[in-house]
Each structure stands twice: as structure tokens, then as C-alpha cells.
Amino acid sequence: MAYSGSHDLALLRKVVVEVVEKACHLTSKIQKNILHEEVLKKEDFSPVTIADFASQALVGHILHQAFPHIPMVGEEDASALRADPKLATKVSDHVKEFIADISLEEVLGALDRGNHPGGEGTFWVLDPIDGTKGFLRKEQFAVCLCLIENGQVLVAALGCPNLPIDSALPDGEKGCVFIGVKGKGASQMNISTKKEFPICVSSSSDASKATYVESLESGHSSHGRHAEIASALGMGAPLRMDSQCKFGVVARGQASLYLRISKTPQYIWDIAAGAMIVEEAGGRVTDLTGRALQFSLGRTVGVAALFASNGLIHDQVLAACAPAEDSSHSCFV
Ligand SMILES: Nc1ncnc2c1ncn2[C@@H]1O[C@H](COP(=O)(O)O)[C@@H](O)[C@H]1OP(=O)(O)O
Numbered sequence: 488m489a490y491s492g493s494h495d496l497a498l499l500r501k502v503v504v505e506v507v508e509k510a511c512h513l514t515s516k517i518q519k520n521i522l523h524e525e526v527l528k529k530e531d532f533s534p535v536t537i538a539d540f541a542s543q544a545l546v547g548h549i550l551h552q553a554f555p556h557i558p559m560v561g562e563e564d565a566s567a568l569r570a571d572p573k574l575a576t577k578v579s580d581h582v583k584e585f586i587a588d589i590s591l592e593e594v595l596g597a598l599d600r601g602n603h604p605g606g607e608g609t610f611w612v613l614d615p616i617d618g619t620k621g622f623l624r625k626e627q628f629a630v631c632l633c634l635i636e637n638g639q640v641l642v643a644a645l646g647c648p649n650l651p652i653d654s655a656l657p658d659g660e661k662g663c664v665f666i667g668v669k670g671k672g673a674s675q676m677n678i679s680t681k682k683e684f685p686i687c688v689s690s691s692s693d694a695s696k697a698t699y700v701e702s703l704e705s706g707h708s709s710h711g712r713h714a715e716i717a718s719a720l721g722m723g724a725p726l727r728m729d730s731q732c733k734f735g736v737v738a739r740g741q742a743s744l745y746l747r748i749s750k751t752p753q754y755i756w757d758i759a760a761g762a763m764i765v766e767e768a769g770g771r772v773t774d775l776t777g778r779a780l781q782f783s784l785g786r787t788v789g790v791a792a793l794f795a796s797n798g799l800i801h802d803q804v805l806a807a808c809a810p811a812e813d814s815s816h817s818c819f820v
């Protein structure tokens with residue numbers, strides 16, 4: 488459906504793509520030589536690195552300069568860095584490679600811009616590195632940014648520095664950005680050449696011939712439950728990869744289904760950008776009962792289990808999910 492609001496979507500798209508590209512360069516550079524002491528554990532034992540902090544500070548600062556009145560929901564904040572001045576300086580030095588005159592206090596302030604609670608209204612949503620575990624394994628990760636207005640994602644970009652540009656050439660050139668604009672479709676851009684082309688989901692309506700994709704980490708979603716659903720549909724083995732790159736892989740038709748059956752409510756920064764890009768590419772993203780995801784509830788989408796498909800096999804997947812699904816997986820609000 489065409490967007491009829493007051494935002495200049497072309498301008499937003501330009502800024503979003505440019506800032507995600509910058510964050511891809513920054514995080515890729517850090518990924519090459521990341522040190523053990525540059526990785527912290529959060530309260531939930533998940534890792535966070537200087538690259539996550541630097542990426543959020545860079546994106547937060549640039550967006551604030553361009554759109555001072557739009558707040559941001561981001562995964563990270565500056566509290567760990569305020570307690571560790573040495574690490575804070577390292578982060579700041581990385582950001583300075585892109586914004587020469589930024590001060591340490593501005594870096595910390597830009598990081599703390601991620602503390603917005605979400606809900607109704609207009610705000611950015613940023614996951615500065617989605618798939619930090621993949622990032623540390625030197626595998627897939629994504630920089631995920633979108634703008635939400637009253638629960639609708641208007642513009643989204645997924646920067647995937649390590650994803651092969653052509654899925655038929657897994658050892659070929661890597662590094663792409665998936666882009667979605669409300670009502671205008673989705674595209675894939677090559678990070679180094681800037682070449683861009685429209686993408687669309689697969690045209691396969693036979694679930695038994697479809698490829699599905701899931702997290703590489705068995706602790707992030709239930710591989711066992713995914714396998715039961717896949718088996719009911721007659722699907723083969725999954726493709727496993729870290730991060731929202733999985734949404735990109737569905738959006739460009741490389742896989743027809745992304746299953747994410749977790750036990751914890753999903754954060755909007757883990758879902759919103761990728762889900763919108765799949766929808767703009769012609770696919771569908773819902774919870775296991777077929778309800779659309781809600782991005783105006785706060786910092787989570789309220790559900791723990793969801794899937795993205797090419798649309799054509801969506802009802803078949805819903806039917807396969809239905810019999811054994813525990814209702815406690817579906818709603819946390
Ligand atoms: N225990 C967990 N359960 C579900 N998701 C998690 C868990 N720990 C981290 N995540 C988040 O899951 C996403 C990665 O999922 P995947 O396994 O599909 O790559 C990331 O957003 C990651 O956060 P982060 O952004 O910090 O990497």
C-alpha cells in the first residue's frame with residue numbers, strides 16, 4: 488500500500504542506506520582483528536563487543552544530526568563503557584575514523600540515544616550488530632536499521648557485509664545491503680559497487696520443495712520444533728546462518744521460509760527491518776497463529792515465535808504449526 492504520510496521517504500532511504508553502509512565498513516574492519524578483551528558479557532550472558540558499541544554510536548550520532556527530533560530504540564547503551572574508560576576510548580577512536588571531530592562524551596551520548604522505549608509515534612530502530620555470536624565466529628552478522636511510524640515500518644536496511652552477493656556463488660563476492668521502502672518494494676545493493684537491483688521472494692508454492700533457514704545457534708530458537716514442522720511439510724535439511732541475514736535470504740528468494748520459534752519475546756530490533764523487507768519483496772511474516780507482528784508495543788514485538796515466508800507457502804506452514812503449538816510461545820504482552 489502506498490505511503491500517504493508526511494515523511495520524505497526518498498530522503499529517509501538515502502540517509503538510512505548511507506549510514507548502514509558506514510556501519511558495515513566500521514564493523515567489518517573491527518571484525519578482522521577483534522581481541523578477547525574487546526568482548527563483554529551482558530547480564531543475560533550474551534556477548535557485546537566494541538564493534539556493537541561503535542556501530543550504535545556512529546549510527547545514533549549521524550541520525551541525530553540529520554533528524555534531531557526522531558528518537559531511537561537501540562539494543563545497546565553506554566553504561567558498560569561509562570564503567571570502563573579504556574574500552575570507551577577504544578570505541579571512540581573507532582567512531583572518530585568516520586566522524587573526526589566527535590568527542591568521547593558525544594560518543595557515549597549517541598549510544599544512549601538507543602534508550603527510547605518504543606511504542607506509538609515515530610522512532611528509529613537499530614540493532615548495531617545483529618548476530619554478535621556470528622560476528623565473533625567471523626561468519627554472518629547484520630547491521631539492521633529501520634524507521635517506524637505508529638507501528639508501521641517505513642524504511643529499512645539490512646547491511647550484511649559477509650553475505651555472498653549471488654547465492655549461486657557462495658565463494659564469490661560478499662557484502663550487500665537489503666533495502667525496503669513502504670509500498671515501493673525491496674532491493675539488494677552491492678556494498679562495493681553500489682549496484683542495486685529489485686528482489687522478490689521465491690515463486691515456489693510447493694512447501695516440500697522449499698528451503699528453510701534457521702539460526703545457527705540452537706539456544707536462540709528451537710531447532711527441534713523447526714524440524715517437526717519441516718518434516719510435516721516434507722522439507723529437507725535447513726540452511727543455518729546467524730542474524731537477520733536470514734530475512735534477506737528469504738526476501739531474495741534463496742529460501743522460502745525462515746522459522747524462529749523461540750521461548751523469549753523478540754526485540755523489535757531483531758525483527759522489524761528484516762520483516763518489512765520480506766513483505767516488500769512479496770512475502771509474509773506472522774506469528775504462529777497468522778497474526779501480523781506489532782511494532783508499537785514497546786521494545787518487543789510481544790511474541791516469541793514467528794516465521795517469514797514467500798507468502799505462497801504461508802498457510803501450509805501455519806497449518807503445520809497449529810497442532811502442537813504451545814500457546815505460551817505466542818504472546819507475552
Ligand atoms: N538466548 C537468546 N534467545 C533468542 N535470541 C537471542 C538470544 N541471545 C541473543 N539473541 C539474539 O538473537 C539474534 C541472533 O539470532 P540468530 O541466532 O538468528 O543469529 C540476535 O539478535 C541476538 O542478539 P544480538 O543482536 O546481540 O546478536
Ligand SMILES: [Mg+2]
Pocket residue numbers: 533534535562619
Ligand atoms: Mg546482543
Ligand SMILES: [Mg+2]
Pocket residue numbers: 614616617618756757
Ligand atoms: Mg539482534
Ligand SMILES: [Mg+2]
Pocket residue numbers: 539562614615616617618619
Ligand atoms: Mg545486536
